[in-house]
Every structure is written in C-alpha cells, then in structure tokens.
Amino acid sequence: MKLQTLRRGTAAAAILTLSLGLAACGEDDDSASSDTTSDNTSESAAPSDTGSSAPAEEETSSAAAGDIDAVFGPACDQLPADGEPGSLTGMVVDPVATAAGTNPLLTSLVGAVGAVDGLAGVLNDAPAITVFAPYNDAFAEIPEADLKALTDGAAKDGVDSDLATILQHHVLPERLDPEAVVGDQTTLIGDKLTVTGDAESGMQVTDGKVTADVLCGGIPTANATVYVISKVMTNAKPA
Known part of the structure; x- marks a missing residue:
C-alpha cells in the first residue's frame, strides 16, 4: 500500500471527530417563580460541571x-528525564513524528523521514499507528554511499522512492500495545513483519531478512505506539 492510501485513510478518519454536547436547561413558563428557578439553576450547574470534568481529567491522566x-x-x-524534551511524559502529548524529533535516540530516523516530502505530516495525522523506529546506530550501519542514494532518490521520487518504501515497511496501520503486537503483522505497504518475545524476556521483530531487537518498546505518543529497534529492516516488498 503506497503512502497515498494512508493519506486517504487519514482524511477519512479525521471526519470521525469526537464532539462534546452541552445540555441546555429549560425555561420555566411561570414568571412569578422565574427568579427562584434561575438562582436554583445557577447553583446546581456549578457542582454538575465540576463533577463531570474532574473524572474525565483523572481518566486521561491515568491512561x-x-x-x-x-x-x-x-x-x-x-x-x-521527565520534563525534558524527548522524555516519556513529553512524547506522550505529541503526534509521532513530532515526538520522535525530540528523542535523542531517533535523530537519524527523523532525518530520513524528513527526506521524503510530506511523510512526517502524514504520520502525524494518522489516527492510530505502530512504529518500529530504528535508532541512530542502526542507520550508521548502512554504508554512507547507500544511504546517500536512498536520500537522493527520496528527493527525486518522493513517496515512490525506495526510502519511502523502507520507512513505511516499519509502520503498522493500527496501534498495538506490547501484548497485541506479538505475531505476524501487516505493514503500511502490505508486506509482513513478525514480532516475537515479550516485555519481560525481550522482544524481536523481523522481516525475514533482518531481525532487530526492541531496545525500548511500548512508548506512547499522541497517535502511536513506538518500538525503538536495533536495525533498519530493508527487506521491504510492497504488495
């Protein structure tokens, strides 16, 4: 599946926005008791607002x-550390490409995503995805000439480039926690990855050619779950 397909899916998902309705209080037709009714309504509204907002805030923080x-x-x-850019508490509030941009383990990945025009925006706009994010040393293992060829191709061909294909090979079109991600998974380009292991014993992901260790997994961002991995998986096979 090409990047254009993700764009259409993202646009459709954006239509499904969550709205919060406010119930209107009815007016009392009895003019003789209108002042009393108004006072009572005002007094009862304040506790109602306080009671409804506090649980929602607590639920969000707890999640x-x-x-x-x-x-x-x-x-x-x-x-x-918490409170600094790239910390867990900082990344959780940002969409995935923005969050990755603050993470010191992922500067090379952010540069690769930025080389494909529009890809960062599409990842940020996706409603729910899982990203296997190669850390900096994984990109350092790619020969410099090969990496330059990939970035040059991205500048020329954009979403149809080999680099765009490889990057989408690391992304799943749904958000999966550390338990749900284990097993065979289908990527954005329609090929397969297999995830094995667990959070306690260690987790790996493979595309059949390259097997990467999960170095830090289950990282939440506003729209994604991120698994920082030790290798760039290059065996991308678009469907």
Whole structure:
C-alpha cells in the first residue's frame, strides 16, 4: 500500500471527530417563580460541571500514566528525564513524528523521514499507528554511499522512492500495545513483519531478512505506539 492510501485513510478518519454536547436547561413558563428557578439553576450547574470534568481529567491522566508504565527495554534509561524534551511524559502529548524529533535516540530516523516530502505530516495525522523506529546506530550501519542514494532518490521520487518504501515497511496501520503486537503483522505497504518475545524476556521483530531487537518498546505518543529497534529492516516488498 503506497503512502497515498494512508493519506486517504487519514482524511477519512479525521471526519470521525469526537464532539462534546452541552445540555441546555429549560425555561420555566411561570414568571412569578422565574427568579427562584434561575438562582436554583445557577447553583446546581456549578457542582454538575465540576463533577463531570474532574473524572474525565483523572481518566486521561491515568491512561497516560498506564501507557508510560508499560514501557520496557534495556535502552529506555537513555531517554531524557521527565520534563525534558524527548522524555516519556513529553512524547506522550505529541503526534509521532513530532515526538520522535525530540528523542535523542531517533535523530537519524527523523532525518530520513524528513527526506521524503510530506511523510512526517502524514504520520502525524494518522489516527492510530505502530512504529518500529530504528535508532541512530542502526542507520550508521548502512554504508554512507547507500544511504546517500536512498536520500537522493527520496528527493527525486518522493513517496515512490525506495526510502519511502523502507520507512513505511516499519509502520503498522493500527496501534498495538506490547501484548497485541506479538505475531505476524501487516505493514503500511502490505508486506509482513513478525514480532516475537515479550516485555519481560525481550522482544524481536523481523522481516525475514533482518531481525532487530526492541531496545525500548511500548512508548506512547499522541497517535502511536513506538518500538525503538536495533536495525533498519530493508527487506521491504510492497504488495
């Protein structure tokens, strides 16, 4: 599946927005008691608003904390401390490409995504995805001439380039937690990845040619779950 397909899916998902309705209070037809009714309505509205907003805020905070608590892997301690750019608490509020841009483990990946015009925006706009994100040393293993050829091709061919295909080979079109991600998965380009292991014993992902270790997995962003991996998987086979 090419990037254009993701664009259409993202646009369709954007239509399905969540709206919050406010119930209107009815007016009392009895003019003699209108002042009393108005006062009572005002007094009862305040507790109602307070009661409805507090649980929602607590639920959101609890969900975010739960996602952060599920993060695992030997390289997670290399993430910045809470409150700093690229920290878990910082990444959770940003869409995935923006969040990755603050993560010191992923600067090379961010540069590769930026070489494909429009890809960062599409990843940010996707409603729910899973990203296997090669860390910097994984890109350093690619011969410099080969990496230059990929980026030059991206500048020329954009979403039809080999680099765009390889990057989408690392992305799943749904958001999967550390338990759900295990097994055979279909990527954005329609080929397969296989994830094995678990958070306790260690996790790996392979495309049949390259097998990568998950260095820090289950990282939540606003629209994605990120698994930082040790290799760039290059055996991309578009459907």
